[in-house]
Amino acid sequence: xxxxxxxxxxxxxxxxxxxxxxxxxxxxxxxxxxxxxxxxxxxxxxxxxxxxxxxxxxxxxxxxxxxxxxxxxxxxxxxxxxxxxxxxxxxxxxxxxxxxxxxxxxxxxxxxxxxxxxxxxxxxxxxxxxxxxxxxxxxxxxxxxxxxxxxxxxxxxxxxxxxxxxxxxxxxxxxxxxxxxxxxxxxxxxxxxxxxxxxxxxxxxxxxxxxxxxxxxxxxxxxxxxxxxxxxxxxxxxxxxxxxxxxxxxxxxxxxxxxxxxxxxxxxxxxxxxxxxxxxxxxxxxxxxxxxxxxxxxxxxxxxxxxxxxxxxxxxxxxxxxxxxxxxxxxxxxxxxxxxxxxxxxxxxxxxxxxxxxxxxxxxxxxxxxxxxxxxxxxxxxxxxxxxxxxxxxxxxxxxxx
Amino acid sequence: xxxxxxxxxxxxxxxxxxxxxxxxxxxxxxxxxxxxxxxxxxxxxxxxxxxxxxxxxxxxxxxxxxxxxxxxxxxxxxxxxxxxxxxxxxxxxxxxxxxxxxxxxxxxxxxxxxxxxxxxxxxxxxxxxxxxxxxxxxxxxxxxxxxxxxxxxxxxxxxxxxxxxxxxxxxxxxxxxxxxxxxxxxxxxxxxxxxxxxxxxxxxxxxxxxxxxxxxxxxxxxxxxxxxxxxxxxxxxxxxxxxxxxxxxxxxxxxxxxxxxxxxxxxxxxxxxxxxxxxxxxxxxxxxxxxxxxxxxxxxxxxxxxxxxxxxxxxxxxxxxxxxxxxxxxxxxxxxxxxxxxxxxxxxxxxxxxxxxxxxxxxxxxxxxxxxxxxxxxxxxxxxxxxxxxxxxxxxxxxxxx
Numbered sequence: 001x002x003x004x005x006x007x008x009x010x011x012x013x014x015x016x017x018x019x020x021x022x023x024x025x026x027x028x029x030x031x032x033x034x035x036x037x038x039x040x041x042x043x044x045x046x047x048x049x050x051x052x053x054x055x056x057x058x059x060x061x062x063x064x065x066x067x068x069x070x071x072x073x074x075x076x077x078x079x080x081x082x083x084x085x086x087x088x089x090x091x092x093x094x095x096x097x098x099x100x101x102x103x104x105x106x107x108x109x110x111x112x113x114x115x116x117x118x119x120x121x122x123x124x125x126x127x128x129x130x131x132x133x134x135x136x137x138x139x140x141x142x143x144x145x146x147x148x149x150x151x152x153x154x155x156x157x158x159x160x161x162x163x164x165x166x167x168x169x170x171x172x173x174x175x176x177x178x179x180x181x182x183x184x185x186x187x188x189x190x191x192x193x194x195x196x197x198x199x200x201x202x203x204x205x206x207x208x209x210x211x212x213x214x215x216x217x218x219x220x221x222x223x224x225x226x227x228x229x230x231x232x233x234x235x236x237x238x239x240x241x242x243x244x245x246x247x248x249x250x251x252x253x254x255x256x257x258x259x260x261x262x263x264x265x266x267x268x269x270x271x272x273x274x275x276x277x278x279x280x281x282x283x284x285x286x287x288x289x290x291x292x293x294x295x296x297x298x299x300x301x302x303x304x305x306x307x308x309x310x311x312x313x314x315x316x317x318x319x320x321x322x323x324x325x326x327x328x329x330x331x332x333x334x335x336x337x338x339x340x341x342x343x344x345x346x347x348x349x350x351x352x353x354x355x356x357x358x359x360x361x362x363x364x365x366x367x368x369x370x371x372x373x374x375x376x377x378x379x380x381x382x383x384x385x386x387x388x389x390x391x392x393x394x395x396x397x398x399x400x401x402x
Numbered sequence: 403x404x405x406x407x408x409x410x411x412x413x414x415x416x417x418x419x420x421x422x423x424x425x426x427x428x429x430x431x432x433x434x435x436x437x438x439x440x441x442x443x444x445x446x447x448x449x450x451x452x453x454x455x456x457x458x459x460x461x462x463x464x465x466x467x468x469x470x471x472x473x474x475x476x477x478x479x480x481x482x483x484x485x486x487x488x489x490x491x492x493x494x495x496x497x498x499x500x501x502x503x504x505x506x507x508x509x510x511x512x513x514x515x516x517x518x519x520x521x522x523x524x525x526x527x528x529x530x531x532x533x534x535x536x537x538x539x540x541x542x543x544x545x546x547x548x549x550x551x552x553x554x555x556x557x558x559x560x561x562x563x564x565x566x567x568x569x570x571x572x573x574x575x576x577x578x579x580x581x582x583x584x585x586x587x588x589x590x591x592x593x594x595x596x597x598x599x600x601x602x603x604x605x606x607x608x609x610x611x612x613x614x615x616x617x618x619x620x621x622x623x624x625x626x627x628x629x630x631x632x633x634x635x636x637x638x639x640x641x642x643x644x645x646x647x648x649x650x651x652x653x654x655x656x657x658x659x660x661x662x663x664x665x666x667x668x669x670x671x672x673x674x675x676x677x678x679x680x681x682x683x684x685x686x687x688x689x690x691x692x693x694x695x696x697x698x699x700x701x702x703x704x705x706x707x708x709x710x711x712x713x714x715x716x717x718x719x720x721x722x723x724x725x726x727x728x729x730x731x732x733x734x735x736x737x738x739x740x741x742x743x744x745x746x747x748x749x750x751x752x753x754x755x756x757x758x759x760x761x762x763x764x765x766x767x768x769x770x771x772x773x774x775x776x777x778x779x780x781x782x783x784x785x786x787x788x789x790x791x792x793x794x795x796x797x798x799x800x801x802x803x804x
Contacts, residue, residue, distance in 0.1 A: 025591060025606060026606075026609065029610040029613050030613075039770075043768075043769075043770055044600075044767060045595070045597065045600065046597060046598060048767060050700075050765065050766075050767060052652050052653040052654035052655075052657070053653075073655060075586055075626065075654075075655075075656050076585055076586055076587040076626070076654075076656070077585060077586030077587030077588070077598065077599055077626075078586070078598060079596075079597075079598050080598065091655065093652075093654035093655060093656055093657075094652050094654055094699065094700075095585060095587050095600075095649075095699060096587075096598075097597075097598045107653075108653050109653070134764065134765060134767045134768075138764050139763075139764050139767075139768045139769075139770050139771065140770050146770050146773060147773060153610075154610070154799060154800060155607045155608070155610040155611040155705070155799060156607060156705070156769070156772035156773045156775075156799070157773055158606050158607055158609075158610040159603040159604065159606055159607030159610075159701060159705075159769055159772070160603070160769060160770060160772075160773055161606075162591045162601055162602065162603035162605075162606035162607070163600065163601050163603040163769065164601075165591055165592065165593075165594070165601055166591075167591045167592045183478055183479060183497060184477055184478055184479030184480070185478040185479030185497050185498075186479070189427060189564045189567060189568075189569045190567065190569045191567075192567070193447070194481075195447070195448060195481075195499075196448060196479065196480060196481050196482065196498075196499045197479055198446075198447065198497075198565065199564055199565050199566075199567055200564065201561040201562070201564035201565040202561065203564075204427060204428075204560050204561055204563075204564035205557045205558060205560055205561030205564070206557070207428065207560075208431040208555075208556070208557040208560040208561075209557040211431050211432075224477065224478070224479075247497075250454050250495075250496050251454040251455075251509075251510050251511070252454035252477075252478075252495035252496055253454075253475060253477075253493065253495060254477050254478070254495055255454070255495075297496065297497060298452075298496075299561060303557070303558070303561075325751050326752075326753050326754050327754055328754045349727050349756060349802075350728075351728050351793060352728050352729055352730045352755055352756050352757075352793050353754055353755055353756070354751060354754050354755070354756065355754075361541075362536065362540050362541050363452065363536060364452075365446060365450060365452060365536045365541075366445075366536075366541045367445075367558070367561055367562060367565065368441075368445055368541050368542050368548050368562060369541065370558035370561070370562075371548060371549060371558045371559055371562055373558075391753060391754050397556060397557060397558070398556060399801045399802070400751075400801070400802040
């Protein structure tokens with residue numbers, strides 16, 4: 001048995017090269033960018049009017065003139081007009097190009113307009129030279145990097161990509177993943193189990209959790225039979241980048257997964273971790289590059305191992321890894337065995353703090369309990385008492401609100 | 403002009419009834435449940451073995467017997483065997499039904515097995531009656547509610563639905579939404595703009611942000627023309643539950659949106675909020691039930707209004723609303739005008755705290771800046787100085803890590 005930290009290191013010794021693919025802009029949200037998005041022209045691309053009002057030449061006002069002859073109107077989306085002489089002004093709309101010869105915008109709110117055929121504007125305030133003009137290139141210059149590769153594409157990034165004309169984007173192609181539920185006791189979701197059977201649920205849980213990476217795993221079920229297990233896994237090792245197994249890794253007589261994997265020359269890097277739940281986790285890799293995560297079959301165990309080990313490892317593949325959040329324990333907690341204990345917790349974000357409230361369950365078989373919690377708090381081995389207010393790493397499976 | 407709080411109240415006076423639809427389990431992740439998920443049988447459905455080892459009758463041990471005759475093996479997924487007499491044991495595997503006549507499981511780790519044809523097991527520890535058995539119904543009883551309606555379906559909920567045999571689920575049907583970008587200056591993403599034009603980007607940003615609700619909005623563009631605007635909006639008011647406009651709501655001569663909406667009997671509930679950015683936001687509703695959010699055209703303004711007003715309102719429709727997170731300002735900030743100021747911030751989750759670090763931009767036209775930030779911190783009017791360490795409501799557009 002190895003420690004949690006050693007298991008994490010052994011997993012991190014393995015990586016996969018992720019390929020790229022092109023997606024249309026409307027389907028790019030949530031994907032991870034694999035190119036650099038640059039400004040195709042200056043941001044803004046011209047001296048841009050930011051208020052509705054009149055465009056003037058500041059020097060005229062400076063020389064004592066508060067009255068301007070309005071010579072025309074300049075809408076957004078029209079080529080720029082030219083101010084004929086310094087006492088002239090052009091009505092301008094937000095988003096328009098600054099007229100030639102003008103340098104300052106006076107909003108409608110602080111001018112008075114008079115006259116019919118020869119309309120004039122009178123300033124009612126002291127203007128500041130250059131006000132209400134968003135000067136060309138002040139945000140970004142043409143060619144500047146705006147979005148770096150390995151950025152997850154959220155709404156602002158989609159907007160920037162639209163602005164620079166990227167109607168298709170190069171993004172990370174998700175790895176091919178197979179999830180294999182093992183066990184004679186499992187029947188399909190749409191079947192009615194006999195009294196001693198249960199429906200397969202871990203595969204559905206893990207498949208859903210992989211959607212955050214846009215991974216669409218293929219799901220399989222194998223029964224507890226060594227030859228059948230070996231044959232099936234041989235084929236899957238050829239085709240997939242990652243195999244995730246659930247069940248068949250304990251001390252039971254029909255736990256054939258480690259034996260089958262070793263027969264197939266999958267190198268075992270560890271089997272069993274000093275943790276609860278999830279002790280029997282088996283991890284290995286194949287010379288083809290396929291990485292194998294064989295989780296215990298208990299639903300809480302398999303989901304805990306996914307969140308603690310596979311999720312951070314996938315984050316690293318997508319170059320989005322961050323250290324775990326630290327959360328404050330809201331009450332004292334005692335755990336006797338000298339193992340790392342992953343306590344189920346509800347997470348509360350309150351008054352600027354991240355709080356973790358332990359949720360009492362009935363052990364690693366209690367999958368209904370996962371619904372009532374938000375994540376796992378990692379309480380290290382080597383101590384038994386964990387005090388209210390102490391900070392521990394949080395592995396949450398909920399979005400902590402955006 | 404009204405306050406931010408008044409605008410929020412006026413928006414919250416409106417609601418929409420959301421319909422239901424059926425989706426398959428594999429596509430249900432992230433959807434909002436609209437039925438009750440109950441235990442179809444007890445959880446666990448039988449007295450379930452939780453360790454590989456032998457099943458014994460505790461009374462035999464209590465009466466002095468540490469030796470048991472192994473009479474058979476009971477795999478997971480097999481009907482239960484029956485212990486013939488109190489000195490007999492059955493080898494049992496994790497997930498198996500507890501054999502009849504047994505009440506206690508002794509793990510392989512703490513027994514010694516001897517013999518060939520008549521195999522015997524000797525206990526090496528003091529067992530506890532009932533150990534390593536997950537008793538039928540201890541987690542949930544048949545018929546108990548496990549997931550309530552209006553729950554967002556994450557991985558644990560998908561697992562529970564699989565367990566109870568729900569291969570299709572009744573979920574909230576997203577409302578029909580149209581996003582209408584207005585302005586003569588806008589060209590499509592795949593077009594090359596003239597020097598005085600820009601590509602349409604707000605619609606792409608807002609469309610992506612709506613995906614979190616599985617809303618697939620239809621996108622439109624209308625030019626600055628009163629009759630054209632009125633005609634187009636008349637058709638959209640008939641068909642959609644929510645219209646989101648961007649641009650055309652300021653004081654400009656070609657800002658026809660308020661006029662067109664009022665001609666179409668869309669009741670204006672407010673126009674202009676005492677805030678920066680996003681002052682010209684116009685909000686109304688039509689007797690058909692359609693709700694109209696007409697945001698300013700500046701990209702930072704429209705996205706800020708989306709995050710501060712439309713997103714919480716949508717959360718309420720889906721009955722998922724929570725009060726905004728409070729985040730700690732990391733440095734002093736000064737803002738002179740007596741308006742609510744939505745400061746762009748980067749969010750850092752550090753040592754159990756939620757920190758908001760102001761990001762300096764170039765005003766409401768600076769859409770590249772949205773990429774560098776994570777959300778808006780709401781700094782109220784009536785004061786000009788905001789001090790490091792103070793808590794303010796955060797409207798984040800990033801997932802705060804799960």
